[in-house]
Structure formats: C-alpha cells, structure tokens
Amino acid sequence: MTDEPNEAPTLLPAVAPSPAPRTSRVQIRQPLLLALVLACGVLLGANPFRPSEQNPDGTARGYLKFKEILSYVDRDYVDSVDAEALSDYAITRMLERLDPHSVFIPAKQQQASAFLQSDFDGVGVEFNLFHDTVTVVSPLSGGPAELAGLQPGDRILAVNGEAVSGVHITNEQMFGKLRGPRGSSVQLLVKRRHQSKPMSVAVNRNRIPNSSVDVAYMMDNETGYIKVSRFASGTFDEFKQALGDLKRQGLTRLVLDLRGNPGGYLDRATKLADEFISGTKKIVYTEGKGDQYDTQTYSRTLGEFEDGPLVVLVDEGSASASEVLAGALQDHDRALVVGRRTFGKGLVQQPIALNDGSELRLTIARYYTPSGRSIQKSYRGGVADYEKELSQRMKHGEYFHADSIHFADSLRYRTARGRTVYGGGGIMPDLFVPRDTSAYSAYYTRLQSHNLVREFALNFYQDHREELEALRFEQFNATFRISDAQLQALAAKASTDGIPADAAGLRRCTAVVRNQLKAHIARSAYGKTAYYQVLREQDHELQQAFHAVTDGNASLMQGITLKQE
Secondary structure (H helix, E strand, C coil): CECCCCCCCCCCCECECCCCCCCCCCCCCCHHHHHHHCCCCCCECCCCCCCCCCCHHHHHHHHHHHHHHHHHHHHHCCCCCCHHHHHHHHHHHHHHCCCCCCEEECHHHHHHHHHHCCEEEECCEEEEEECCEEEEEEECCCCHHHHCCCCCCCEEEEECCEECCCCCCCHHHHHHHHCCCCCCEEEEEEECCCCCCCEEEEEECEEEECCCEEEEEECCCCEEEEEECCECCCHHHHHHHHHHHHHHCCCCEEEEECCCCCCECHHHHHHHHHHHCCCCCEEEEEEECCCCCCEEEECCCCCCCCCCCEEEEECCCCCCHHHHHHHHHHHCCCCEEEECCCCCCCEEEEEEECCCCCEEEEEEEEEECCCCCECCCCCCCCHHHHHCHHHHHHHCCCCCCHHHCCCCHHHEEECCCCCEEECCCCCCCCEECCCCCCCCCHHHHHHHHCCHHHHHHHHHHHHCHHHHHCCCHHHHHHHCCCCHHHHHHHHHHHHHCCCCCCHHHHHHCHHHHHHHHHHHHHHHHHCHHHHHHHHHHHCHHHHHHHHHHHCCHHHCCCCCCCEEC
16 A cells, blocks of 8 residues: 555546546555445536426425425434434435436545545655555655655554554555645654664655556567556646657557556546547547537647557456547557456546535536447446446456457447447457466465565565665566575465465466566565566566557557457
8 A cells, every 4th residue: 555545536537627636656455445436537627517497396396305204204203313324325325226426425535536636745655554564565766755764664663653553554544644734744663674673763744746657668679658547637747758758768659558547537538549649530529418518529739649559458447538548549540459348437427516515426428439439338237236247247258258248239330440349338449358367366366365475575675685786677677586485485474374275276376476576576676667567477468468569450450350369
C-alpha cells in the first residue's frame, strides 16, 4: 500500500466539474473503493442538473408517500430508529431499480474522490502490512520519506508516539496518520533490519504527486511502452511528458497498456485519443433523455503520435473512459486492440451534491463509440447478476477461448475501413490473448495472500543491498536469477507461516515466483521502471502486444480479423 490514495471513485464517463486530487506507486486493492469505481462516473463539462417536468404529479405523490411513511416509522415504531439511516437505505434500494451505476454516496465516503486527484499532502512512502507490521516497500524518489532516510524494508512501529504495528491497523487508518498538511511534521519510530534498536525519524510532509502513468520505457530501440492506470486530473500532462521522453529516445511505435484501468475523467481519455487520431473525427458521443445531455466530441488538435504502429492492451478490468479510448482508436482503425473483452461500462453519471454533503450519481445518458456502438453490457438481471458478470465470463471459458464469446448480428458495426466490430458489452479485441494460468496453483495463491513473496524480496534486498547497488540494472537483469536454494528458503518461511509444504504446487509456480521475487528486488534496488521491465519476462499479454506492434499488424489494420493466440 502507499500513503497516497489509489483506487476510489473513478470515472466511468459522467458529468462533473474538474476536481482538485497496479499512481506511480503500488495499487491499493480495496473492495469498497473498487465497488465505487464501478458505480460512479465523472465527465468534465456537463450540463447543470435540472429536475424533470415529464411527470410532476407522480413525483409529488411519491415524495409525499415516502415522507408520510418515514414520519410514521419515526414517531410510532415500537423501537427507536435512525430515520436518516433508513432514508439512506431506501434511496440506495430505489436506485438499484434503475441501473447498477446510479448510486447514492453518503457524505462519509466522499473522501474517496481523491483517487482522481493529481497530488496530495503526505510523506511519500509505499507500505504494506506483513504479519500486522507496517513495512516500507519503497519511499518515493525525492519525496519526504526518502529525504528523511527511510529505506525499503524498514518497519514502522509508531507514528507520533502511537503504536501502528501489532495492533491490527488498517490501510485506511495508516493513510490517515501519514497524510496531513504540507509543512507539518510526523515522527516515526522505525526498526531497521540488522539494527538492535529502533530509531526515531522526523518526516516533514510535502506535496506528493499521485501519478496515473505508472511507467514509461523503451522495450527496444523503437518500441515504447506506457501504462496508464486511470484517467485522473493530471493524466494527459503525464502522458504527454512520457511520450515526449520516449520519442527523444527513438520511439516510432507504441504499446499503450490500459489493462485494469477502471476509467476516470472522460475528457482526459478523449484528449489522449486526440493525440493519436488525425483530422476532425468523432471520438465519442452521448445520448440522453431529450437532448440536454447529448454531446459529441471530436479530434481537433495536431497530435504527437498520429502516425506509427500503435497497440492498445485491454482486459476485463478496463472500463469506462478506457473503453472510450480503445473503442475510438479501434473504430478509426488507428490501433490494434490486444487482450480480452473489456468490462462494458457505457453509462454516463452526473454527480449531484446534496445538502448534507452526500452525493447522488445519476445516470443521465449512454455513450457510444464513433461507429455507433454502445459499450454498456446488459443489466436486465439486476445488480446481483451484474456484479457476477465477470465471474460468469470465467465460468463460460471466455477468458481462455475467443470462440466462447457470442454477439448478436444486430450488434454488428463497421470500422472506418470496413472491419466488423461488435457492441453490447465492452470492446472486443482484434487480437485475443487468453489468460495464462498454467503456472498458478493453490500454493501460489497462499504465498500471495500471506504477502510472502514481497516480504522475502524485501529481506533479500536488505541483506544484499551493497552488492545490488554496485550493479547497474542492465547487469542485474541479465545475470541475476533466484536460485533453487532461495526458493526452498521461501517455502520454509511459508511453512513457518502456516502454509503446508506442497512440492508439486511450488514446481508449478516456480517460473512466476522467480520472476516476481526478482521484480520486487529490482524495485527496491533500482526503482519502479526496473520492476516493470523484469515483470515483462512473464507477461504473456504484453509479449503478444510487443510482437503485434513490431511485426506490422498494428500498422496494417485493413482486413484484420479476430485472432486467437
């Protein structure tokens, strides 16, 4: 985890004012925030909310009925009740009858919108919880924590004299203790490996960038790779800087990774599309009730990469604004879309601030790709079925076989060059890449759930820090290998942690575990970019994208049909 916000209400296109703030730090995986990501949306530059006049009498009768019942319950019910909580519950259940993305957000959950901010005030440290101990994974380069001397593997025992390790602290509680006003100081009690006594470290909080471009590097002398984790307020500027840096290094072709990107501000996504699409061409349009929420967005500026092979990587975690970007590039035959079918979120929400600080996010339109495709998947079965849709894809084999996906002929559309594409549930890639689960086992899942791979890598880095830092990353990447003895040491550590020995399970996941251990060690020793470069060795989807962009498929879009690897 990190002390900056990571996955909170994101943008699935909707309408809202611009905000103030797997970031360049590690991804925060929180079920509540992920649920909000899939329930909310913010689209810059929308019309102000106006009440409907289509059925004023029905609205008035419904309002009076609800008010009357709530008054009776509050006054006469046998037990004391929280009328406000009952009202919140009723509103939530009412909205479930509309669609899965019209939601009510109580005031206490509003802080989650920091997910879309481009910066915040804090100490700039990535941490995780190992055995109920707050452990530094990596201080942000040049940030307050690094300047104060914190190192990967340091264990934070207390913050301002209050214990934080061994007390079952949550990530959210730790965030709250580390974040604070710029210029304020926080006192950390830190235990460092191989040192007998804890030390006190004072860290002066400062502004911390909350990057949404996770990494950008050259895969070879001509091929650049950029991973965008979400569309936040600063995404476009970050992307422009990353693209410019790679072009100066010789970039002539690009892999844009949108896997796991749940959306964000729609205008940031359309501005990215404009960097790739030449001339004046439609990027996305929306249609709502009447015409007050109808919009059309076109490419208008001279982009930085309007020519040259382009591959866009997507998966079932790519949603909303990332689907708009992928769909526009696919419809204009500008990019080869590689991976698996995207999430399928094509409803536009408008955030409406309520008097008590809570918020209603109401679906007011649907958005469409340039060819006319609606990306929104069906929600006819209700919220419960909608939330299970991704697991149903797994059950039906869609993650592994392209021919398990079926589209009705009525959902067939044509790209600018006449290729067939389909609407009605996400963006289907041009080149299908199945999930690679051959190396995974129950044993591997247990190692991950106990955080043992990352913890082992941190301890290894601390034990061999001087040797690692004496090597350049290129030397490390070419020569370093996790030995069999080190794998057995990991298995022994797992056994003492309550994970039964499983020789067959360990053999099955050996290649993946070796790669992840090496990547985490590289992150501690050489930084975030090194981490992603090492992970590429076992990233089957990225390897397919690289082959597609280098063998000419991405620049020869005409006539491409769906393939399966």
